[in-house]
Amino acid sequence: MAEPDSILVNDWHPVVELEFLATRDRFATVLLGVPIEIAGSGSGEVRVVRRDTGAALPVHIEYGHVFTSTGEPTRDVVHFPECHEADRICVAGGSIAVHVSGLRAVENFLDMGHFPFVHTDYLGVEPYTEVEPYQVTVTEENEILATRCRFFQPLASPSADGGMMVDYEYKVCRPYTVCLYKSNPIEPERWDFIVLFLQPVSEERCIAHPYLAYLPHNLDNETNRWFMQLIFSQDKPILENQLPKRLPLDPRAEIPARSDASSLAYRRWLIAQGVTYGAIPAAA
């Protein structure tokens, strides 16, 4: 197994949902191959330590999760303004362990082509299977941005009451952090927002930590959480059946049908940043 890349070691990663931590005194997990323990207290104080050496690790609380780092973070957790807008309903979507590289989970999150087949009658339905061309750019902040994505969805969100063409934008902010903006059925000039943080447990295991910032119409936290868990429970077996479990970065490694524009851009972007953890590096 490869050593984790310094770009990942020296960054923040989510390791437990706050509400879950509140139901117990301590919780053990693994981050980038390092066994860690998170301890909460009634006063809200959170401590994270390595289980192998006992060393204390840094703590950051945001987006309904405890974040930590096994190195020395050189940048903050990504700032998402939508999650701080007062009228939105924000809730953690429920953490789900997946036996696959977190990079595979990011790629799957970017892929609209699977909607009619994996999320049938929710995020897609036959015969509306075509992914129309969309735009992919890398921003000045070195994020991958996919815009003008459109897809027909029978039940796009908990507040939809029928099928509609849905506009999407996707952004990959960090190697293991991806988010989407989705047109809202009631307030079309604003976007519903979902971010998916992947905790790299090992190169072939991750824990998905979604966080949702929906516009408030007819919605409540329980419904939003239920909908996210329903959708992700459909993705989990598909992801776990992918072979190899690490993401091949060589553009010729997989059949182009699934390697659409954002997937190719993501693989190129990972190569450019020297990310190898959770990946099968491209041949030199």
Ligand SMILES: [Fe+2]
């Ligand atoms: Fe999916």
